[in-house]
Amino acid sequence: MSETIGSPTTTTTTSAEIILRIKDLHTYFYTDIGISKALNGVTFDIPSRKVLGIVGESGCGKSVTALSCMRLLPRSAKIPKGEITFFRHKKNGNGSAAPVEEVDLLKLDTMSQEIRNIRGAELAMIFQEPMSSLNPSYTIGDQIGEAIILHQNVDKAEAENRTIKILDQVGMSNPKAMVKRFPHELSGGMRQRAMIAMGLSCNPSVLFADEPTTALDVTTEAQILDLMRDLQAQLGMTIVFITHNLGVVAQMCDSVAVMYLGRIVEQASIEPIFYNPKHPYTKALLNSIPHAGSREHKRLLPIRGVVPDPYSSIKGCPFHPRCNSFMPGKCDVNVPATVTVDNGHTVRCFLYSDEVEQQ
Amino acid sequence: MIDPVIAQSGDDVLLEVKDLKKYFPVRGGFIKKGVGTVKAVDGLNLFVKKGETLGLVGESGCGKTTAGRTIMRLMEPTGGTIRFNDPKQGWVNLEKMNRQQMRAIRPNMQIIFQDPFSSLDPRMTVFRIVSEPLVINKVASGQELNDRVAELLRVVGLRPEYMSRYPHAFSGGQRQRIGIARALALNPKLIVCDEPVSALDVSIQAQVINLLEDLQHDFKLTYLFVAHDLSVVEHISNRVAVMYVGRLVELAKTDDLYYTPQHPYTEALMAAVPKPDPHMRDRPIKLPGEVASAIKPPSGCYFHPRCRYAKDICSTEDPPLKMVRPEHWSACHFAGELNLRGIVPTN
Numbered sequence: 273m274s275e276t277i278g279s280p281t282t283t284t285t286t287s288a289e290i291i292l293r294i295k296d297l298h299t300y301f302y303t304d305i306g307i308s309k310a311l312n313g314v315t316f317d318i319p320s321r322k323v324l325g326i327v328g329e330s331g332c333g334k335s336v337t338a339l340s341c342m343r344l345l346p347r348s349a350k351i352p353k354g355e356i357t358f359f360r361h362k363k364n365g366n367g368s369a370a371p372v373e374e375v376d377l378l379k380l381d382t383m384s385q386e387i388r389n390i391r392g393a394e395l396a397m398i399f400q401e402p403m404s405s406l407n408p409s410y411t412i413g414d415q416i417g418e419a420i421i422l423h424q425n426v427d428k429a430e431a432e433n434r435t436i437k438i439l440d441q442v443g444m445s446n447p448k449a450m451v452k453r454f455p456h457e458l459s460g461g462m463r464q465r466a467m468i469a470m471g472l473s474c475n476p477s478v479l480f481a482d483e484p485t486t487a488l489d490v491t492t493e494a495q496i497l498d499l500m501r502d503l504q505a506q507l508g509m510t511i512v513f514i515t516h517n518l519g520v521v522a523q524m525c526d527s528v529a530v531m532y533l534g535r536i537v538e539q540a541s542i543e544p545i546f547y548n549p550k551h552p553y554t555k556a557l558l559n560s561i562p563h564a565g566s567r568e569h570k571r572l573l574p575i576r577g578v579v580p581d582p583y584s585s586i587k588g589c590p591f592h593p594r595c596n597s598f599m600p601g602k603c604d605v606n607v608p609a610t611v612t613v614d615n616g617h618t619v620r621c622f623l624y625s626d627e628v629e630q631q
Numbered sequence: 632m633i634d635p636v637i638a639q640s641g642d643d644v645l646l647e648v649k650d651l652k653k654y655f656p657v658r659g660g661f662i663k664k665g666v667g668t669v670k671a672v673d674g675l676n677l678f679v680k681k682g683e684t685l686g687l688v689g690e691s692g693c694g695k696t697t698a699g700r701t702i703m704r705l706m707e708p709t710g711g712t713i714r715f716n717d718p719k720q721g722w723v724n725l726e727k728m729n730r731q732q733m734r735a736i737r738p739n740m741q742i743i744f745q746d747p748f749s750s751l752d753p754r755m756t757v758f759r760i761v762s763e764p765l766v767i768n769k770v771a772s773g774q775e776l777n778d779r780v781a782e783l784l785r786v787v788g789l790r791p792e793y794m795s796r797y798p799h800a801f802s803g804g805q806r807q808r809i810g811i812a813r814a815l816a817l818n819p820k821l822i823v824c825d826e827p828v829s830a831l832d833v834s835i836q837a838q839v840i841n842l843l844e845d846l847q848h849d850f851k852l853t854y855l856f857v858a859h860d861l862s863v864v865e866h867i868s869n870r871v872a873v874m875y876v877g878r879l880v881e882l883a884k885t886d887d888l889y890y891t892p893q894h895p896y897t898e899a900l901m902a903a904v905p906k907p908d909p910h911m912r913d914r915p916i917k918l919p920g921e922v923a924s925a926i927k928p929p930s931g932c933y934f935h936p937r938c939r940y941a942k943d944i945c946s947t948e949d950p951p952l953k954m955v956r957p958e959h960w961s962a963c964h965f966a967g968e969l970n971l972r973g974i975v976p977t978n
Contacts, residue, residue, distance in 0.1 A: 329832040445920075459921055460691075489690035489922075490861060494903035494915035516833055519862065519905030523912055542909045560837035562866035564904045565889065565911075565974040571844075572866070574837035578802050 290359060291478055291510050292318040292341060297354030299333070299340050299534075301582075308582040310336040310349070312534035312590075313629070315610065318478065320359075323504060323511045325525035325542075327518060327557070329579050332531040334514045338480040342397050343382045351378060360394065361477060393423040396476035400483040402463035406455040412439075413451025416470045423474045438469045443499055461492035468496070472503065478510045485520065497524055518561055522546060527616075530554045533580065533590040536610070540617035550619040552597045589622070597623055644716060645821055645853050646679040646702070651711035653694070653701045657926060669925045671697040673877035674711070676952065679821070681716075684847065684854040686868030686885070688861060688900070690922060694877040699823045699857045703742055704733055715740065718820060738768055738817035745826035747806035751798040757784070757809055758794040764816040783812040786849075788842060804835035808842065815846065823855045828863060840867060861904045865889055870958075873897050876923045876933045879952065883959035890973040893961035895938045898971040911975065932964070940969055 299311040311333045318324055326334045339345050341356055356377040380387040399405040407415060416438065417431035426434070432451060439447035442465045455463055464484060471479050481500070485493040501524065504511050513524055521528055522542070529539040530553065538551040549555045559573040577594045580586060586593065592603040602622050609627040610620045620629075653672040656665045672694040679685045689695045700706045702713055704725055713725040717736055728736065741764075744750035751760055761780045765771050771779050781791035787808040798806055807827060814822055824843065828836045840863065846852060858864050864871060865885055872882045873896065881894040892898045899916040906913075918937045923929050929936050935945035944964050952960045955967040963969075 329834060461921075490859065490903045490905075491690065491899055491915070491918050493905070495917065497905070498915050517905060518833070518907040522907045522909045523905050546907065546909055557833060558907070560834050561907060562840075562862045563908070563977065564862040564865055564906050565977050567886075567976045569866070572837040572841055574841060575834035578804060578835065579832065 289320050290317045291320040292359070293355070293357040294318070294337070294341070295355040295357075297337070297340060297351070297356065299336050299345065299349055299351050299354075301346075301349050303348060306583045309585075310534055310582060311340065311354075314354075314531075314534070314536055316529050316536050316539055318510060318512060319527065320477075320510055321508045322526040323501075323513055323524055325513045325515065325521040325528040326531060327515060327521055327528060328531035329516060331533075331579055331582055333534040334531050335482050336534075337531075338397060338482055338512060338514060341377065341478075342391060342395055342480065343377060343380065343387050344391075344397070345382075354378065358390070358395070360390075389423070392419045392476075393474040394476050395478045395480070396471040396474065397480040397482065398467045398471040398484050400486055402460065402467045402487070403455065405467065406463060408455055410454075411451060412453050412455065412458070412466045416451075416466070416473050419470065419473045435469070435473070438473055439466070441503070442466075442469045442472070443495070444469070460488055461496065464488060464492075464496055465499075468500065468503075472507070472509075475507060476509065478512065480512045480514065482514045483516070484513075486515070486517070493520075500524070518557060519564075530557070533582070533586075535590065535620065537591065537621070538617075538619045540614070544614065544617050550613055550617070550624060551621050552595045552623070553591050556594075556596065589620075597621075642716075643680050644678050645681045646716070646855070647712075647714040648675055648677050648698075648702060649712045649714075651675040651698065651701060651713065652709040653697050653706060654709045667926050670877050670928065671925055672701060673925070673928075675874070675877070675879050677872050677879060677882060679853055679855055680869075681820075682847075682851055682853055683869040684856050684867055686864035686871040687855060687857045687874065688859060688864050688871060689874035690859065692876075692922060692925065693874045694925070695857045695859075695874050696825055698874070699742070699825050699855060702855070703740060703823055704728070705742070715821075738764070739819050740821045740823070741814035741817070741819040742823040742825060743807075743810050743814050743827045746830055747803050747810055748798075748830075750810055751806055753798055756795050756797055757789075757801075760798070760809060761794070761812045761816060764813065768817060770817065779816075780812075783816055786815065786846070787812045788838075802835075803831050804838060807831065807839050811839075811842065811846070815850070818850070819852070821853045821855065823857065825857045826859070827856075829858065829860060836863070843867065861889075861900060873900065876925055876928055878933060879960075879962065880934065881961045882952075883956075883961075886976075887956070887959050888973075890976055892971050892973050893955045893959060893966045893969075894934075894963045895940050895969065895971065896934050897961075898973070901974050902972065904974065906974075908977075932962075940965060 295315050297311050297314040301308040301310055328334050358375040358377050360373040360375050413432055413435050416435045420431040420434050435451055436447045439450055444450050444465050485496050525542055527541045528545045529536045532553050538554050556575045560575055575594050588604040588606055589608055592598050606628040608620050608622045609629040610618050611625040611627055612618050613624050651672055655669040657667040657669055659666040675698055687695045701708045708726050714722055715725050717723050758780055761783055762776055780794055784791045789808050828839050856867055868885050871885050871888045873880050875896050881897045892901055899918055902913050902916045920937055923933050931946045931948050932950050935941040950962045950964045952962045953966050955961050
């Protein structure tokens, strides 16, 4: 963890715009059948008060990135290398700008009081499946209230009042009755709203939303997305929106990071990603989905092959076996470095620069 | 009154479903007595033309999967008629057939399931899975059977050398191809595709969709494509039927339905489709409340408690299917009078 290039100390001017800085993050899973390199050098900044989308297919490491930041990885996972800096804005009562404290999240013990103070209160997460991430034996009110009691130093009655307020905010009808309900008594959309309420309960600076609408019907999904957009604008939160659905990304995000096999292959603001994508994988993803409303019947252009299994190691650029722009002798030898092609638009591909990533 | 959706059993029609009903009893209490009925499919009307793809869409619990399975007689219908234009026997009423008679029809109608993991027996090799329909119907044996399975695997883009492997050795997309090979084995006319790509990754989805399109072209197949992903359905379907709480609410050619919907529920669906274009950010149409219960549906039009155009008549009278335009039917009292928004066409 002794990286020198662009270390966080030189960034006091930008720290107002960046809330999390992830540098060269490696997360490995040690399992019985080998080492699965889930993250292989992930580097990116999460801009403050914006919605950043992380897209990619299953197994590309998008959820692991969020879990690494939350320090919620299972025991089998280790982080051998990397840095996650959290630019912590202390909340002080009079509203004046407090100095920004830099916290290296990876230096904290996963069980320490400090990470517990951050987790839930400043970095929160909502999960994909509301049914399996809510506890079936506690009421909705108890589960949301738990975080409030832990982090905000209030009694049970006050916690319930605040819970009712948040449930109302996320568009739950009749929130007073809802706090007494158990998860099985709610519909999928209502459960997801409860999950969002739980994530928002302590007004976090960053909300990781891991496929929050994937299990929902399309009309419910649209309403949840609309709600999250409104709350984001109202509360000035940062949302990291993890999804495989490019439609949802287009509707929701200000900027996008595209991941493939444990690396970020392209990052840019929303428009260049959709209208001027650079990386062959981003282009291929956009060509492989049907576009609602297109008048002529265009044949879909699938990406050939399958996502390789995470235990295999591919020499060179991990996408080269499936890439249409594959350059023999180049892409299968070295890993391309991340280069900037345009203001705020970075890409990791030899089509744009010959720069090789230093191992 | 004669239902306008029903074609005149013409030669260009392969399947005709009229007033199809499938109810499930709800049991409760200590002695498990019946306490109600789930009307999963409650009077569905549609027809499928030869060689076309009819998309059947709706949200979870609307009865689209049950409809597909009841049409296949994998579930016994509670009521209604299912007429199939069999190439040998001509028009037959599937709901009246016994097991023996169904066996003669089955080779012509097959199904592809959603989950490529649970729809293949893990203890059977790919050869046994794909050859089973051929063996049961005594179509081929010995070397001929072997050749036929190899051919089927090639057709769906798998290598015949893999036929002695077990399903666990294949990825999700490959398993779905095995399921497709099994469905193709007996040269069917109609294939019910029950969410065939929803369990697959984006890039693999496109491979399977293209395969289904190629097979349809090469073998002159007819698809009843049951799915919830409206973008996929738009891409693959010639016509689309929309279901809400067990009923058909709208049926039209794909472009007509997507660009100029004639039912308020379809309008809400179209506004909710997440378009992969940041310049097309729509505010969704707010649908108050929850999807109506199939156990105790509301009076009149099932959609009226959530409909922003609802008037008094909607809560009292059940709207019949009306032909709004040629080949465009909608079950709304005000179909044709409302100015509904669809998806904005792009090129």
